[in-house]
Amino acid sequence: MRKLVAGNWKMFKGPAEARTLCSELADRVGADPAVGLAVCPPYVSLATALAALEGSAVDVFAQSVHWEASGAFTGEVSAEMLLEIGAAGCLVGHSERRQHFGETDETTGARAACALAVGLRVIACVGELEREREAGDTAAVLERQVHAIERAVPNSAQLVVAYEPVWAIGTGKTATADQAQEAHEVIKRILDVPVLYGGSVKPENAAELMAMPDVDGALVGGASLDVDSFVAIRDAAAAA
Numbered sequence: 001m002r003k004l005v006a007g008n009w010k011m012f013k014g015p016a017e018a019r020t021l022c023s024e025l026a027d028r029v030g031a032d033p034a035v036g037l038a039v040c041p042p043y044v045s046l047a048t049a050l051a052a053l054e055g056s057a058v059d060v061f062a063q064s065v066h067w068e069a070s071g072a073f074t075g076e077v078s079a080e081m082l083l084e085i086g087a088a089g090c091l092v093g094h095s096e097r098r099q100h101f102g103e104t105d106e107t108t109g110a111r112a113a114c115a116l117a118v119g120l121r122v123i124a125c126v127g128e129l130e131r132e133r134e135a136g137d138t139a140a141v142l143e144r145q146v147h148a149i150e151r152a153v154p155n156s157a158q159l160v161v162a163y164e165p166v167w168a169i170g171t172g173k174t175a176t177a178d179q180a181q182e183a184h185e186v187i188k189r190i191l192d193v194p195v196l197y198g199g200s201v202k203p204e205n206a207a208e209l210m211a212m213p214d215v216d217g218a219l220v221g222g223a224s225l226d227v228d229s230f231v232a233i234r235d236a237a238a239a240a
């Protein structure tokens with residue numbers, strides 16, 4: 001299976017910086033389909049990224065989506081709106097959304113269902129907190145989160161799950177390749193979909209993680225903000 005490497009830019013890179021990064025990325029990876037590639041800019045930079053990446057092998061995803069087509073939901077963006085501008089998909093349920101903006105298993109499922117229904121691709125994020133891992137609850141937490149997604153969405157070829165242990169996001173701590181493999185097995189027992197690993201993925205650790213049989217790619221935060229490191233992670237995925 002072709003691996004997927006997606007870059008979550010979080011709240012970095014407005015349109016001017018997005019144009020520069022995407023133009024460089026398009027020059028570096030062109031239309032090479034060896035690895036699926038996506039970037040997830042902030043909403044205001046989506047149109048710029050789409051224009052700069054047109055004709056390249058890099059898809060553009062949003063970082064979230066609402067579950068209604070329209071309505072009184074200040075600050076939100078609908079799946080239809082993302083489709084209209086040409087976005088290929090969106091993230092849902094990122095741990096920063098869960099931690100800072102009240103995202104739950106249920107809202108994550110609702111957002112995924114709505115996006116898939118209009119034809120967007122979805123990367124649904126799951127992962128345990130440090131204290132949950134220390135308490136030996138990792139599998140139970142993942143099962144709860146993945147079952148919520150499974151209940152909300154039909155079996156879809158457009159769905160990908162990202163396993164992102166919360167203690168490894170933006171901390172420099174990475175799950176070992178064995179920890180990632182074990183978690184991906186738990187997820188795949190419930191949903192037969194590609195599973196990405198996310199959590200401080202860097203050029204230095206990408207090859208080892210990508211070599212695991214159930215690691216189907218990576219969701220990359222910090223290291224996706226730099227073209228050299230993002231392309232190096234993509235190269236590790238291509239070689240795996």
Ligand code: PEP
Pocket residue numbers: 008010164168169170171172198199200201219220221222223
């Ligand atoms: C992320 O934002 O999904 C992420 C994994 O971040 P980082 O790679 O910086 O840990």
